[in-house]
Amino acid sequence: MKVVFVEPETSGNIGALxxxxxxxxxKELILINPQCKVETGETIARAKHxxxxxxxxxxxxxxxxxxxxxNQMIGTTGKIPDNYNWKRTYLTPVQLRENIKETKGExxxxxxxxxxxxxxxxLEKCDVVAHIPTDKDYPIMNITHAATVFLYEIDKxxxxxxxxxxxxxxxxxxxxxxxxxxxxxxxxxEIKKPKETKEITRRVLNKSFMKxxxxxxxxxxxxxxxxxxx
Numbered sequence: 001m002k003v004v005f006v007e008p009e010t011s012g013n014i015g016a017l018x019x020x021x022x023x024x025x026x027k028e029l030i031l032i033n034p035q036c037k038v039e040t041g042e043t044i045a046r047a048k049h050x051x052x053x054x055x056x057x058x059x060x061x062x063x064x065x066x067x068x069x070x071n072q073m074i075g076t077t078g079k080i081p082d083n084y085n086w087k088r089t090y091l092t093p094v095q096l097r098e099n100i101k102e103t104k105g106e107x108x109x110x111x112x113x114x115x116x117x118x119x120x121x122x123l124e125k126c127d128v129v130a131h132i133p134t135d136k137d138y139p140i141m142n143i144t145h146a147a148t149v150f151l152y153e154i155d156k157x158x159x160x161x162x163x164x165x166x167x168x169x170x171x172x173x174x175x176x177x178x179x180x181x182x183x184x185x186x187x188x189x190e191i192k193k194p195k196e197t198k199e200i201t202r203r204v205l206n207k208s209f210m211k212x213x214x215x216x217x218x219x220x221x222x223x224x225x226x227x228x229x230x
């Protein structure tokens with residue numbers, strides 16, 4: 001995922017953002033028209049070991065260039081515009097996580113200026129806009145603090161997607177294993193209750209947390225047993 005910082009005003013925040021990105025495994029930083037020196041002593045001090053992200057950061061002129069590279073631009077805002085013509089649904093960080101789980105493709109998290117955030121025009125270019133519900137008396141968060149919240153939820157979404165994929169892969173392997181076991185049970189006349197035996201076998205194996213290597217080992221075992229019975 002791309003993390004885009006629009007017109008950053010302080011080098012320290014660029015460094016701090018790089019560090020937060022590194023915390024959640026993100027490496028691609030894009031700076032839109034920086035308003036400050038990017039590589040400074042303060043940047044290094046705030047980035048710590050994530051300074052490589054700053055050194056590798058790309059610089060673009062506007063969000064149109066980012067849009068050409070992505071399938072989904074996620075805009076962020078500290079406060080919801082009060083323009084009565086503004087027709088936009090704002091996602092909380094948790095809702096953003098669910099949105100990410102339902103969509104595919106290259107994404108970009110768009111972070112605005114420290115002083116005034118993204119403009120309405122820039123937000124309109126985004127596919128979705130996320131907002132962190134904060135106290136109404138002090139609603140605006142530091143840019144890197146807000147980034148931490150969003151990146152945490154995005155990272156969580158990616159991990160949940162990964163777990164779902166693992167479950168899907170594991171279920172396919174188990175079904176193949178069950179296929180061999182069922183075939184063997186059907187061939188063994190000594191088993192008086194084949195249907196019940198199949199159900200018990202499924203219950204036992206479904207309780208296990210087999211690794212892919214273990215699944216394939218069992219599949220090969222029962223495959224060979226099936227051959228011997230044919």
